[in-house]
Amino acid sequence: MDENSDPRVRTWAPACRAIALLLGPYAEVVLHDPVTDRILAVWNPMTSRGPGDPSLLGELDTLDPTAQDVFGPYEKLLADGRRLSSVSAVLRDEDDKASAVLCVNLDRTPLEQAAAVLSAFGAPSAPRPEPLFEQDWSERVQHIVGAYVRECGRPVERLTRQDRLAVLARLEEAKVFAVRRAAPVVAGTLRVSRSTLYGLLAELRASSAKDQTS
Template sequence: METADAILDALKQVIPGLAATFGRSCEIVLHDYRRGEQSVVAVAGQVTGRRIGGVTSEIGLRMLAQGDDAHDDLNYVTRTNSGRTVKSSTLPLRDAGGRVFGALCVNLDVTALRQVADLLGDLAGVAPAAPPTTTFTDDFDEVLEAVIRAEELALAKPVDSLTRQERLPLLRALDERGLFTVRGAAPRVAARLGISRASLYTDLAACRTDGQKP
């Protein structure tokens, strides 16, 4: 029976060769979600600047929110904070019992290809669509802020000024985006929203109860 540790150890041996096969534009990142904030356990290549001991991105949080129902997320395109265009695939890792415990992420820097596509689009009179920005960082607080800030922009209102009724949909959205799957996230969210931990846990429980209603 393959254990999670055995699977991770095997992958650590092969990802340098896989990254080298695709060249300097490829990066492969191995995540162990059991490690909480420090989920990155191996990196080969340099595209997003990931390092061992780093945190998952918003994409990883979304996969964590799916739990054991997570599925392969293939060929999605995002943009780093530095402006590089990255095509990625995230593959959940399962132990022998079918439980998701980590992920293998492949990132390809397609900035140059995107620039060519944009040029052709300009010539054809087609406006290129801008890919969403993903926060690749070693600091979980930066990921947390990016997730909350995205919801704050959608609300067009500071999150620390929301009434309880306005706050409940926000917490539901943050929960669905997997923010609370990381240990220690709740107190940080409470501080960002300007409420007590007790209030946050009460409101979050209410959101989850409402979400179970038919």
């Protein structure tokens, strides 16, 4: 991006670059033009948006000098499921006229992953003496699913198809489906219909069978 193409960009670029640098690869910094409602510049872009693309900032009131000029942090959702924390600031020139809008989008995923591990680590605190046999096999299902969710930092509802396949592979390996009534329980735990469960299982078994023969 050409930081000298617009006086506003020249003015604000150092601050934007500084934030982008500080927050490493996990934050996107965007400078918007409130008049044309288009993007002036982007640092660390997280999507394919670039200068000139529409801003989609309609909700911010940039005209009233007495209005709020810092918004957020509020939550945004990216198409791939990543959750962002966003803040916006209305940047004014010496006449108090809004000259630009600064947005910082921080990817919370790595933080959530760390937090999930931390809380999971702290919570149990009961080193439960491993029972010789699992009385309640459904607990084992919960355990396997929970471990996966903690690993990838996404709640069950937002697992991708691939995630679910991976979880099923683990459950399959644990012979969970050798016990009666397991399928409906697993489907419920995975927040998926029984049909889908069997569909995923078929896919999984087909591909693992292919692995065998190759």
